[in-house]
Amino acid sequence: xxxxxxxxxxxxxVLTGHGGLDKLEYRENLEVxxxxxxxxxxxxxxxxxxxxxxxxxxxxxxxxxTTGTDQGAAAGFETANDEDGGWSGTPLSFPRIQGADVCGxxxxxxxxxxxxxxxxxxxxxxxxxxxxxxxxxxxxTFGSEINGGYAEYAVARSSEVFSINSTLSDxxxxxxxxxxxxxxxxxxxxxxxxxxxxxxxxxxxxxxxxAIQLAKRRGAEVIAVCxxxxxxEVRQLGADQVIARGQPLLEVLEKDSVHIVADLVAGxxxxxLLEVLSRGGRYVASGAIAGPIVELDVRTLYLxxxxxxxxxxxxxxxxxxxIGYIExxxxxxxxxxxxALRDVVQAxxxxxxxxxxxxxxxxxGSQIH
Numbered sequence: 001x002x003x004x005x006x007x008x009x010x011x012x013x014v015l016t017g018h019g020g021l022d023k024l025e026y027r028e029n030l031e032v033x034x035x036x037x038x039x040x041x042x043x044x045x046x047x048x049x050x051x052x053x054x055x056x057x058x059x060x061x062x063x064x065x066t067t068g069t070d071q072g073a074a075a076g077f078e079t080a081n082d083e084d085g086g087w088s089g090t091p092l093s094f095p096r097i098q099g100a101d102v103c104g105x106x107x108x109x110x111x112x113x114x115x116x117x118x119x120x121x122x123x124x125x126x127x128x129x130x131x132x133x134x135x136x137x138x139x140x141t142f143g144s145e146i147n148g149g150y151a152e153y154a155v156a157r158s159s160e161v162f163s164i165n166s167t168l169s170d171x172x173x174x175x176x177x178x179x180x181x182x183x184x185x186x187x188x189x190x191x192x193x194x195x196x197x198x199x200x201x202x203x204x205x206x207x208x209x210x211a212i213q214l215a216k217r218r219g220a221e222v223i224a225v226c227x228x229x230x231x232x233e234v235r236q237l238g239a240d241q242v243i244a245r246g247q248p249l250l251e252v253l254e255k256d257s258v259h260i261v262a263d264l265v266a267g268x269x270x271x272x273l274l275e276v277l278s279r280g281g282r283y284v285a286s287g288a289i290a291g292p293i294v295e296l297d298v299r300t301l302y303l304x305x306x307x308x309x310x311x312x313x314x315x316x317x318x319x320x321x322x323i324g325y326i327e328x329x330x331x332x333x334x335x336x337x338x339x340a341l342r343d344v345v346q347a348x349x350x351x352x353x354x355x356x357x358x359x360x361x362x363x364x365g366s367q368i369h
Contacts, residue, residue, distance in 0.1 A: 006032060006108060009032060010152035012151025014027060015057055015096045015097070018056075018080055019058070020075040024348070026341070030151060032153045035109060037111040041107050041153060042105065042156065043106075043152065045170030046364055047362040050100050050101065050206060051207075053099070053100065054352060056092070058080065066079075066293050074349070088144075092145070098150050099148035101148075102154055103123055103177075104121075104122060104365070107119075121165075122162060122164060124161050125162065126141060127139050142156065151341075171362075174361050175335050179207045181322055182286050183208075184322055185311050187215060188317075190262070192220055192260055196220050196260060197221045198259065199223045199224075200262045202264035202289060204233060206334075212237040213331045216238035220260075222241075223253070224239035225243045226244075227245050249269075256279060258277055259281055261276070263283065263286075263287070264286060264287035265289055266288035266294050267288070267290025267291040268294075269290070282307045283307070334359060335360075336358045336360055339363070
């Protein structure tokens with residue numbers, strides 16, 4: 001399959017079931033996967049930590065869980081049900097290698113894939129079209145329904161693996177796929193335009209910091225909500241105005257003054273978001289870290305002619321555009337810290353502590369050229 005030596009076993013971190021950090025196990029005797037027809041084998045250079053990794057491990061997506069993600073981030077949720085603990089509402093199979101982000105190099109190809117792809121430096125699209133059902137909103141997540149990037153090697157369908165030409169490091173490039181495609185998907189879904197005002201919650205996290213850059217790239221005015229200790233970092237990313245998390249929004253913003261809300265937080269302050277939305281405004285959500293259950297006054301929704309968007313599935317153009325933004329240096333990585341593969345548990349603990357702005361990445365293998 002290739003002229004590059006590929007070992008039979010590899011190191012990786014496996015998730016053995018829904019629950020606490022003890023469900024993550026570092027192993028050095030995992031079998032290196034073989035690319036099937038239409039697939040490529042990637043020597044993983046780096047991966048990264050995302051909310052979806054924590055949520056999947058803990059079973060937070062289960063309808064039995066009604067609190068914020070931090071409530072059970074270390075120990076899991078007793079009310080979670082294995083039957084709907086994954087984001088898609090269907091059971092996951094274990095053990096599973098997590099890691100939605102992958103930057104690496106193709107080292108082998110399966111049947112039907114151009115051998116000329118061997119050696120390509122690539123990023124893997126995290127939210128992938130379901131291979132067995134191509135209807136528009138069916139998808140699978142890399143590192144959830146299929147094994148992901150917390151290992152030295154990973155397989156993915158060639159159609160979901162994109163060549164990247166960049167001088168950035170593997171860790172820097174691995175900070176982009178999940179967070180930035182989520183953020184770009186939200187802006188694409190809500191049709192953010194030049195000169196519009198957008199309010200971004202959770203603005204210092206991976207998706208939030210990506211959304212600031214991507215919104216500024218589109219010529220929008222950005223209002224960012226984050227912890228006060230993160231104000232300077234968020235301003236450096238391009239935020240025009242910053243608001244402290246928990247501060248009543250109407251103390252600093254006028255009613256009906258924002259065109260779009262990009263929400264990653266939800267929780268008890270959620271009704272205030274609709275108050276600051278303008279008539280005809282758009283609300284788009286791709287997270288609920290402060291709690292998924294909110295109170296909606298339906299009169300606000302219809303009397304203000306608001307539009308609500310959920311954002312998980314993404315058209316392929318979102319990731320294709322993201323590759324272009326990176327290659328043209330229109331956006332940059334925000335990497336707070338990089339860990340070794342064997343330290344994934346520590347990385348997840350630090351991620352849950354929310355002490356960093358931007359991304360926590362996992363260095364796995366050196367580049368192969």
